[in-house]
Amino acid sequence: MNKPISRWFLLIILSSSVFLSVIDIFIVNVAIPSIKRGIHGSDSDIQLVIVLYLLGYAAFLITGGRAGDHYGKKNVFIVSMLLFIVTSCLCGFSQTPWQINTSRFLQGISAAFMIPQGITYIQVLFPLHNDRIQALGIYGSVAGTASVIGQFLGGLLPDVHFLLDGWRLIFLINLPLGLVAVILAAIFLKDTKTIKKSRFDHSGVGLLTVALIALIYPLVRGPELHWPWWSSASIGMSHILLYLFIVNQRRKLHTGPEPLVDVRLFSFKDFNIGLCAVLFYFMVQDTYFVINVVLFQNGFGISSSETGIFFVFQGVGYVVASLLSLRLVPRYGKRVLQVGVFIMIGSLLFHLLFFNSGNISRYLLLPILFIYGTGCGSVLPSLLTMALKSIPTHFAGAASGTFSTVQQTAIALGIGIVGGVFFFKLAGNTSLAGYVSAYRLATGINIFLLGVVSLFLYLLPGKPGESRH
Numbered sequence: 001m002n003k004p005i006s007r008w009f010l011l012i013i014l015s016s017s018v019f020l021s022v023i024d025i026f027i028v029n030v031a032i033p034s035i036k037r038g039i040h041g042s043d044s045d046i047q048l049v050i051v052l053y054l055l056g057y058a059a060f061l062i063t064g065g066r067a068g069d070h071y072g073k074k075n076v077f078i079v080s081m082l083l084f085i086v087t088s089c090l091c092g093f094s095q096t097p098w099q100i101n102t103s104r105f106l107q108g109i110s111a112a113f114m115i116p117q118g119i120t121y122i123q124v125l126f127p128l129h130n131d132r133i134q135a136l137g138i139y140g141s142v143a144g145t146a147s148v149i150g151q152f153l154g155g156l157l158p159d160v161h162f163l164l165d166g167w168r169l170i171f172l173i174n175l176p177l178g179l180v181a182v183i184l185a186a187i188f189l190k191d192t193k194t195i196k197k198s199r200f201d202h203s204g205v206g207l208l209t210v211a212l213i214a215l216i217y218p219l220v221r222g223p224e225l226h227w228p229w230w231s232s233a234s235i236g237m238s239h240i241l242l243y244l245f246i247v248n249q250r251r252k253l254h255t256g257p258e259p260l261v262d263v264r265l266f267s268f269k270d271f272n273i274g275l276c277a278v279l280f281y282f283m284v285q286d287t288y289f290v291i292n293v294v295l296f297q298n299g300f301g302i303s304s305s306e307t308g309i310f311f312v313f314q315g316v317g318y319v320v321a322s323l324l325s326l327r328l329v330p331r332y333g334k335r336v337l338q339v340g341v342f343i344m345i346g347s348l349l350f351h352l353l354f355f356n357s358g359n360i361s362r363y364l365l366l367p368i369l370f371i372y373g374t375g376c377g378s379v380l381p382s383l384l385t386m387a388l389k390s391i392p393t394h395f396a397g398a399a400s401g402t403f404s405t406v407q408q409t410a411i412a413l414g415i416g417i418v419g420g421v422f423f424f425k426l427a428g429n430t431s432l433a434g435y436v437s438a439y440r441l442a443t444g445i446n447i448f449l450l451g452v453v454s455l456f457l458y459l460l461p462g463k464p465g466e467s468r469h
Contacts, residue, residue, distance in 0.1 A: 005188050007125045011135055013188060014118035015142040016181035017077070020084060020174055021111040022146040023153070024053070027170045029289035030154030030308050033297045034167040035100070043423035044224045045097035050286065051216055051412045052101050056108025058408035059209040062260050062401040063200060065116035070200070073117045074191040078182055080113035085178035092164075092171035116401075124192060137326075140381065144322060148315030151289075155308015204248055204260035211241035212409060219416035223424035261405070262398040265391070270460060271399065274387025275406050277456035281383065282407050283414030284344075284446045284453075285376075290415060291422045291442045295355065299435030313366045317373025322381045329382045334457050337386065340378025341454045347372035348447050356436050379453075386460055418445050 028035070028050060036046040068076045087107035094100035122139060126132040153173070158166040215238035218231035225231070252259040265271055289311070296302045296310070321340070328336045350368050354360060384403055391399045422442035426434055 007135075010125060010188060011122065011138060013181060013184045014077075014121050015139055016177070017081065017111075017114045017118045018139060018143045019146045020081075020178060020181075021057075021115055022143045023150040024088070024107070024111070024171075024174065025050075025286070026147045026150030026289070027154040027157075028053075029286060030151050030293050030311060031158050031167055031170050031304065032290065032293060034158035034165075034304055035170075038165050038167045039094060039097050039100055041097040041100075042224060043426070044220045044420075045101065047220045047290075047415050047419050047423070048097075048101045048217075049104055050290070051220060051415050052105040053108040053111075054408045054412040054415075055209070055212050055216065056105045057112045058108075058405045058412070059205060059212060060109045060112035061116065061404050061408070063205050064113035065120065065401060066200065066258075067113055068117045068120055068192075072191045072193075073121055074185065074189045076113055077117040077121075077189070078185050080110050080117070081178055081182050081185070083110035084114055085175055085182070088171045088174035088178070092168040121189075121192075144315075144319050148312055148319065151311040151315055152308045155303075155311070156305045158304040199257035201252065201257050201260040204245065204252070207241055207245040207248055208260065211238050211245055212412070214238035214241060216412050216416045219413070219420055223420050261402055262395065265395060265399055265402060268390055270390040271387060273456050273459050274383075275403070277453050277460070278383060278387055278403060278406055279410045279413075280449045280452045280456070281341075281379065282410035283418065284449050285380075285414065286411045287414040287418040287442070287446060288372075290419050291439055292351075292355075294422070295435050295439045298430070299432050299439070300360065310365060310369055314369040314373035314376075317370040318377040318380075319373075321374035321377025323377075325378045325381055329385065334386055334460050337379045337382060338454060338457050340375045341450055341457065343375030343378065344372060345375075345447055345450050345454075347375060348443055348450070352440055352443055355439065357432075386457075389461070414449075418442050418449075421445060 032046050032049065035041075035049060036043075039045065041049075064076070064080070084107060087103050087110055090103035091100055091107060094103060118139070122132065122135050126135045154170060157169040157173070160166040160169060164172070214234045218234040222228070222231035246263060249259040249261050249263050253263065293307060293311075296307045297304060302310075325336050325340070347368060350371075354364060354368065384400070387403055388399050419442070422438045425438035425441050429435075429437075
C-alpha cells in the first residue's frame with residue numbers, strides 16, 4: 001500500500017512557482033546595468049525589460065486563475081511552468097533589446113498562469129483554517145526569501161563568466177529549477193475538477209492589455225525620444241481604452257461572460273482607498289531598486305556582486321520586520337503600516353543626505369539599507385489585508401485578483417514615470433554629479449509618493465474588521 005504524499009511536501013512543489021516568479025523580478029532589478037551592456041540597449045530598453053514582465057503578469061493574472069478552473073490546475077501549472085522555462089531561456093539567449101523585451105512579456109504571461117494555481121491548490125490541500133494560515137505563511141515566506149536570494153544572485157551572477165556572459169545566467173538559472181518542479185508536479189500533484197460553466201473574457205483581457213501598454217510604453221520611450229507626437233496620442237488613447245474596458249466589464253455583469261474585473265468592488269469605499277494606497281506604494285517599490293542599483297554601479301563604481309550583497313541587508317530588514325508586523329497588525333492595525341511608511345521616508349532622507357559621494361562608508365550604507373527594508377517589511381505584508389478587510393467573503397477572490405493586477409501595474413507605472421524622470425535627468429551625463437542629481441530628483445518623487453500613501457492609510461479604518469461605509 002502506497003504511503004500518502006505529505007501535503008507539506010506538495011506545498012514545497014507549489015511554492016516553486018512563486019519562488020521563480022519573484023526571484024525573476026529582483027534578480028533583474030540588481031542586474032540591469034549588466035543586461036544593458038549585454039544587449040547594447042538604451043535606458044528605455046532596460047526599463048522595458050522590467051516593465052513588460054510586469055505588464056504581462058498584470059494583464060493575464062485573473063485569466064490565469066480561471067484557466068485552472070477550466071482546464072485543470074495541474075495541467076495549467078505544469079504547462080505554464082514549462083512556458084516560463086522556455087521564455088526564461090529565450091531571455092538568456094537574447095541578442096537584441098527587441099528579443100529580450102518580447103521574451104520578458106511572454107515570461108510575465110506564463111507567470112500569470114503559473115502563480116494562481118499554487119494559491120488555489122493551497123485552499124484545496126489545507127481545508128482547515130489554522131493549517132491554511134500556516135501554509136499561506138510558508139508560501140509568503142518563500143516569496144520573501146526569493147526576493148533576498150534574487151538580489152544576491154542578481155549581483156553575483158553578472159560577475160561570473162563561464163561559457164556565457166554572466167548576465168545571461170540570471171535567466172538560465174530558471175531552467176534546472178523549473179524542470180525539477182515540473183517533474184515533481186507531474187509525479188505527485190493530483191489534478192482537480194474542471195469547471196467549464198463560464199467562458200473567458202477575451203475582449204476584457206485584450207482591452208486591458210492594449211490599454212496598459214498604450215499608457216506605459218510611451219512613458220518609458222517618450223523622454224528618450226523627446227516626446228514624439230505618437231507618445232501623447234498613445235497616452236490619450238489609453239484613457240479611452242480604459243474607459244471602454246470599464247464599460248465592457250459593467251455590461252458583462254448582466255450579459256456574460258464573467259467579467260475580468262467585477263466593477264461592483266468599487267462600490268466599497270475602503271477598497272478604493274486601499275487600492276489607492278497600493279497604487280502609490282508600488283510605484284515606489286521597484287523604482288527604488290532601479291535607481292539605487294544604477295547609482296551604485298554606474299555612479300559609485302561599486303561592483304555588481306558587492307551591490308547584490310548590499311541589497312541582501314535591505315532584504316533581511318524586510319524579512320525581520322514582516323515577521324514582526326504580522327504579529328502587531330492584529331493589535332495596532334494601520335498604525336503599523338503608517339510607522340513603516342514613515343521609516344521608509346526617513347530612510348530615503350538619509351539616502352539623500354549620504355548618497356552623494358563614491359567614497360560612502362560601507363558601515364554607513366548597510367544600516368541605511370537595512371532600515372529601509374524594515375519600513376518595507378512593516379507595510380507590504382499587511383497591505384492586502386487592509387485593502388480587503390471590508391470586502392464580503394463572496395467577493396474575496398475577485399478582490400484579491402484586482403489587487404494583484406493593480407499592484408503589478410503600479411510597479412510598471414513607477415518604473416515608467418519615476419525611472420523615466422531619473423534617466424531623462426541623467427540624459428547621458430555619466431559623471432558622478434550627473435548620477436547624484438538624477439538620483440536626488442527621482443528619490444524626491446518617491447518620498448512624495450510615500451507621503452500620498454500615508455494619507456490614504458490615514459483614511460482607512462484603524463484595525464482589521466473595522467469598516468466605514
